[in-house]
Amino acid sequence: MPTTPESHLLKHRAELQSGLLRWYRRNRRPLPWRLDPSVYRTVVSEFMLQQTQVKTVLPYFERWQAKFPDFESLASACEDDVLKQWEGLGYYSRARNLHRLAKAIVAKPVLPDAAKDWRELPGVGPYTAAAITSIAFGKLEACVDGNVVRILARLTADATHHGDGAAAAKYFTPLASLLLSPSSPGDHNQAMMELGATVCHRRDPLCRCCPLAQWCAATKSGSTEDFPKLQPKEIEHRSVTRAWVVKDGALLLHRSSPRARRLANLHELPTATHLEIDEQSLDARDLLARRKRGITRYLITESIYRISLSEQLRLGDSLVWISFGDLQSIALSGPHRRWITEILAMQAADKRNKILPSK
DNA sequence: AAGCCGGGGTC
């Protein structure tokens, strides 16, 4: 019977676990949800960390704790305040799901401690259920995120092609479960993710510093960057035309419906479609800004035009006037917040130049 | 199973 990379790992499982845990205790970053852990802080951090890097999350986590320190305060908050705290983090359904989760937790007689119970709650999938229950309750549940996939694919030099990260995570879950340290599953899971984030980089991994290098098939053959094998996404270009409409010191914004697929209950600059404006009729002289940005597999070009208020403009229920003084208190997506700030700064500069013409 | 979420950082 041939020796597979996987069976080699399992043979040395105990050494691998102790080496990993020893490395983790020496090298883990002092993150706020580790220094002062609780079930609530673990849940909040895991929601924020879905598809978002630690560095990005840190300031949001601290602000969130100051505003919503526990499940009760979050459950009793209004959704507008919750979305406002999430402004700029992206993937806003996470904030709405976390809010709904807090309400569900407060309504329960006891805090659930089993992964299958957490899995029933909104926004909690296989990864998050394993993370919460292993870290906060010591349950034997293996976390399989992008970091763990990368490490396991390299340890085994497994050349299987995966359509996306979710398929790869599913594929590596059995191995992750077999390797999980039974004595400290929470630290083991965090150690794997920490190793992926700080050592087993996608490119130029620091194999000389890796506590698992001696068992890594990809390191042995100098092919770490060949794993995992994930299918690249096809980038699709799209363009959106938006309107800048002002009346009596207020800006016209669109507010997405609570059931919208994206940006539910958030404000944004209205699109030409929202206003039933024919894009062909726009004048290039009214173009205030053109910005590109990406989200998942889309590259979106957004063009913002100054539109004068006229009888022809149709304003549906989803359109609201927000006075410039109130712009700070509503929830916008990160890009929309930036564009509005930039355009206002531009206009203020134009105004100064008219009053004090440059020489 | 595949798309979508329309964010942000990194190299």
Add this chain to the structure above:
DNA sequence: GACCCAGGCTT
């Protein structure tokens, strides 16, 4: 510009 990030939800 391409790829990734402590993924989950919808269809």
